[in-house]
Amino acid sequence: xxxxASSTRIDGLDVARAVAVLGMFAAHLGNDGxxxxxxxxxxxxxxxxxxxSALFAVLAGVSMxxxxxxxxxxxxxxxxxxxxxxxxxxxxxxxxxxxxLGLFLELFEAPIAIILHHLxxxxxxxxxxLRWRTRWLVSLAVVLALTGGxxxxxxxxxxxxxxxxxxxxMDTLWDGSYxxxxxxxxxxxxxxxxxxxxxxxxxxxxxGGLGVVILTATSVAAVMLRxxxxxxxxxxxxxxxxxxxxxxxxxxGASLAVIAMCLAVARLAPRLTWPLQATGAMALTLYTxxxxxxxxxxxxxxxxxxxxxxxxxxxxxxxxxxxxxxxxGPGPLERVLTVxxxxxxxxxxxxxxxxxxxxx
Numbered sequence: 015x016x017x018x019a020s021s022t023r024i025d026g027l028d029v030a031r032a033v034a035v036l037g038m039f040a041a042h043l044g045n046d047g048x049x050x051x052x053x054x055x056x057x058x059x060x061x062x063x064x065x066x067s068a069l070f071a072v073l074a075g076v077s078m079x080x081x082x083x084x085x086x087x088x089x090x091x092x093x094x095x096x097x098x099x100x101x102x103x104x105x106x107x108x109x110x111x112x113x114x115l116g117l118f119l120e121l122f123e124a125p126i127a128i129i130l131h132h133l134x135x136x137x138x139x140x141x142x143x144l145r146w147r148t149r150w151l152v153s154l155a156v157v158l159a160l161t162g163g164x165x166x167x168x169x170x171x172x173x174x175x176x177x178x179x180x181x182x183x184m185d186t187l188w189d190g191s192y193x194x195x196x197x198x199x200x201x202x203x204x205x206x207x208x209x210x211x212x213x214x215x216x217x218x219x220x221x222g223g224l225g226v227v228i229l230t231a232t233s234v235a236a237v238m239l240r241x242x243x244x245x246x247x248x249x250x251x252x253x254x255x256x257x258x259x260x261x262x263x264x265x266x267g268a269s270l271a272v273i274a275m276c277l278a279v280a281r282l283a284p285r286l287t288w289p290l291q292a293t294g295a296m297a298l299t300l301y302t303x304x305x306x307x308x309x310x311x312x313x314x315x316x317x318x319x320x321x322x323x324x325x326x327x328x329x330x331x332x333x334x335x336x337x338x339x340x341x342x343g344p345g346p347l348e349r350v351l352t353v354x355x356x357x358x359x360x361x362x363x364x365x366x367x368x369x370x371x372x373x374x
Contacts, residue, residue, distance in 0.1 A: 026277030031294030037066025045319040064254025068265035075204020107355040109137030122309040127191035155202035162196030163257035196257040225270025232263030293335040296345025
């Protein structure tokens with residue numbers, strides 16, 4: 015099997031990935047007036063805190079379903095056991111590589127929360143549910159959206175009492191940045207979104223409408239519940255990384271709306287959005303380079319953010335990604351993930367075939 019990326023990529027998803035990774039850059043390096051001085055602040059950058067990383071996780075779930083269904087060629091529940099096993103191997107390898115890369119980037123001690131090893135662990139946690147029926151995926155996503163914050167706090171308290179709060183990798187289940195107990199909600203939402211016909215204008219419209227409804231309903235319900243019960247930061251906060259049902263609902267709704275918008279815009283203006291497609295297609299490479307840039311330039315880029323530096327990083331990332339895609343092709347880290355996961359899946363499939371032949 016070829017390890018080269020498919021030519022049938024859905025361009026709008028790459029645009030959405032660009033929005034996610036550039037949004038995370040803004041969360042780390044942008045001055046919104048709260049996480050930096052008021053002088054020269056752009057208050058609208060407050061939207062970059064929490065949401066872009068949630069969008070990134072939703073898109074990861076979408077990608078997993080597209081891998082399983084061969085980009086929609088077959089329904090997820092109809093995937094045969096061989097394809098399911100092969101996809102699980104590919105996702106497991108990618109998850110393992112993300113864990114290693116995330117832990118490696120942690121060694122640089124950049125003053126930001128690295129998402130990659132958290133995401134890698136969530137890849138592994140998603141393996142058993144890839145072929146679940148949609149209603150069960152939705153049900154589990156709703157349960158985690160409602161209770162994920164409580165589960166995270168409970169696990170954190172248990173880990174503290176057991177003296178394992180800082181246990182490497184395992185602490186990603188309950189830590190205060192991207193706890194898997196809460197963030198699996200976004201992975202599950204993505205697994206469901208990936209089952210829609212994302213090339214269809216009708217499905218795109220439904221997806222956008224559903225996102226707006228979820229976002230609006232969650233916001234209205236939060237206001238009504240606060241009026242009735244008062245402020246309750248553990249359940250009704252809408253602050254980023256508060257891990258409440260309100261934050262989860264708003265992030266999921268906004269993610270669906272943004273994905274639909276990106277799908278529509280990429281379809282209407284493919285040439286205009288091509289630089290963003292290139293950026294999203296190598297989001298992992300750009301995220302990693304961002305950590306290295308912060309390490310090399312200095313912590314001041316995060317602790318004393320200047321929006322001119324953020325704009326420079328945005329433009330530099332888009333230009334670099336566009337040039338790389340035009341002259342070389344897939345991003346370097348993306349190619350490593352594709353080649354290693356596909357070759358491992360090939361080896362697994364060959365071993366299974368030999369085992370089946372011996373058993374006949």
